Amino acid sequence: MLEPVRVLEAQRGFARVQGVHGERLAPVPGPLRRGPARVGADGPPVTGDWVLAEQEGPVRAILERRSLLRRYDEVAGSEMLVGNADLAIVVSSLNQDFNLGRLERLLAIADEGDIPRMIGLSKCDLSSEPEKSVAEVAAELDADVLCFSSKTGTGVEAIRARLAPRRTTVLVGSSGVGKSTLVNTLLGEQRRHTLETRGGDDRGRHATTTRTLLRLSNGALLVDTPGLRSPRPASGEALDRTFPDVYEVTTSCRFGDCSHTGEPGCAVRAGIEDGRLTARRLQSFSKLQAEAQEAQERVEVDERK
Numbered sequence: 001m002l003e004p005v006r007v008l009e010a011q012r013g014f015a016r017v018q019g020v021h022g023e024r025l026a027p028v029p030g031p032l033r034r035g036p037a038r039v040g041a042d043g044p045p046v047t048g049d050w051v052l053a054e055q056e057g058p059v060r061a062i063l064e065r066r067s068l069l070r071r072y073d074e075v076a077g078s079e080m081l082v083g084n085a086d087l088a089i090v091v092s093s094l095n096q097d098f099n100l101g102r103l104e105r106l107l108a109i110a111d112e113g114d115i116p117r118m119i120g121l122s123k124c125d126l127s128s129e130p131e132k133s134v135a136e137v138a139a140e141l142d143a144d145v146l147c148f149s150s151k152t153g154t155g156v157e158a159i160r161a162r163l164a165p166r167r168t169t170v171l172v173g174s175s176g177v178g179k180s181t182l183v184n185t186l187l188g189e190q191r192r193h194t195l196e197t198r199g200g201d202d203r204g205r206h207a208t209t210t211r212t213l214l215r216l217s218n219g220a221l222l223v224d225t226p227g228l229r230s231p232r233p234a235s236g237e238a239l240d241r242t243f244p245d246v247y248e249v250t251t252s253c254r255f256g257d258c259s260h261t262g263e264p265g266c267a268v269r270a271g272i273e274d275g276r277l278t279a280r281r282l283q284s285f286s287k288l289q290a291e292a293q294e295a296q297e298r299v300e301v302d303e304r305k
Contacts, residue, residue, distance in 0.1 A: 002060060007049040007083070008213045015045045015059055026051075027058040047211040047223055048083040048168055069113045069170055072234040072295035077302050082170045082211055082223050087162065088117040091173035091182070094127040094147065101284050103141060104242060105231040106172050108288060111238035115170070118162070121147040122178035124154055140281070142244060150178055150185040160186060165219035175227025183224045186216055234299055236292035243285045249277060260286070 005019035005026070013033065014025045033044050043062065045051055050063040069082040088110035092103055103119060110117035119137060124130035124147040131147070138145040146162075148155030159182070163169050171179040211225045233239075240247040246268070250258070254265025260282065262269075271277040 001055055002052040003055055004050055004063065005053050006213065007045050007047055007051060009210055010044065010046050010049075011210075015049075015051065017051065017053060017059070019053075021055065024056070026053045029058055029060075032059060032062070043080055046080045046083050047213050048085060048170070050084065067113050067115045069109065069115060069172070070234055071109050071228060072232050072292075072299065073230070078234045078295075078299045081225065084168055085113070085115050085170040085223065086164075086167040087169040088113075088115045089120045089159070089162070089169060089171050090117055091120045091122055091171055091177045091179050093123040093177040094121050094130060094133055095123055097174070097176070100137070100140060100280070101287075102174065102231070103137070104284050105233075105288060106228070107141065107143065108233045108239060108242040108292075109172070109231055111241040112233040112235060114238075118144040118146065120159060120171075120182075121145060122182065123149060123151070125149040125152050140278070148182070150181040153185075156182070156185055160216075160218075163216060163218070163220035163222065166221070168213070168221040168223065170223040170225060172225055172228065172231075174229070177227070179227075180224055183214065183222060186222065187214065188217070232288065232291050232295060234292075235296040236289050239285070239289055239292065242288075243281070245277060246282060246285045 003019050003021070005017035007015045007017055008023065009016040013028060015028055017024060017026045028045055045059055045062055049065065051059045052061040052063065053059045065083045067083070067085055068080060069085055069088065070078060070080045073079045090103060090106040090110065092098055107117055119141070121130070121133060121137065127133055134145045134147050137143070146155055146158050148159050150156060171182065173179055211223055214222050214224065216222060249267050249271040250260070252267035255263055258266050260266055260268040268277065268282060272279055272282060
């Protein structure tokens with residue numbers, strides 16, 4: 001008899017699952033492990049998936065996903081990360097490694113996965129004006145932003161308030177931004193391994209190596225993820241949600257195929273001149289759009305093989 005179970009962690013050849021009969025390791029047959037990694041396909045089971053498995057036996061099918069967090073990797077191709085997330089918190093620390101472009105990339109990944117998202121600015125104790133940083137990031141990226149410090153506890157309850165019972169939240173960000181430390185703080189115990197950032201440039205070191213679904217005391221579900229070094233979406237289909245300000249202006253360009261590099265009647269260039277857009281925002285959009293288009297072409301080639 002088959003039963004629905006939730007994947008807590010995907011491992012090599014196995015999935016750690018939980019259902020009405022408790023938690024166990026379920027083998028994943030070869031055809032499911034080798035499935036194509038694209039939205040809507042069976043693909044390999046990932047953390048957060050609902051699957052059908054035999055009682056005390058292997059996984060037999062992956063149930064339809066409500067959402068799918070994935071990214072494009074030049075080596076791995078389209079890489080599925082987390083299934084069925086209800087909220088993505090994009091985490092970035094307020095230290096010298098802070099980068100708006102990286103935040104935009106992570107937001108784009110969440111948007112492509114059709115996952116509501118917000119930004120969590122960690123280590124706010126390192127900033128002399130954290131509320132100013134919140135306002136600036138919210139205005140620049142048109143996103144919901146909270147700041148917190150797991151060290152002092154500032155803002156942690158505001159983060160906790162966003163984690164609803166029976167809803168799944170995934171933390172995404174670079175290594176060392178404080179994702180695992182936040183998880184430990186929310187759990188009230190040291191469950192996830194952490195490392196200090198590197199001296200000199202505040203860049204993180206990989207501590208988390210698996211994507212693991214955890215349950216908080218209020219029934220909320222939380223997925224901690226390893227740091228993403230080079231995040232990019234697997235397609236450009238959702239960039240209009242990541243860059244709504246840029247898309248709104250582009251609709252007024254004289255030419256439909258305007259490259260925004262000097263054509264007459266370019267509304268984007270006019271928007272930069274009158275302050276509606278920033279040159280940084282346009283540059284970030286153009287770069288990510290080109291990368292996403294290249295990724296989508298390579299994914300389509302891989303799927304035809």
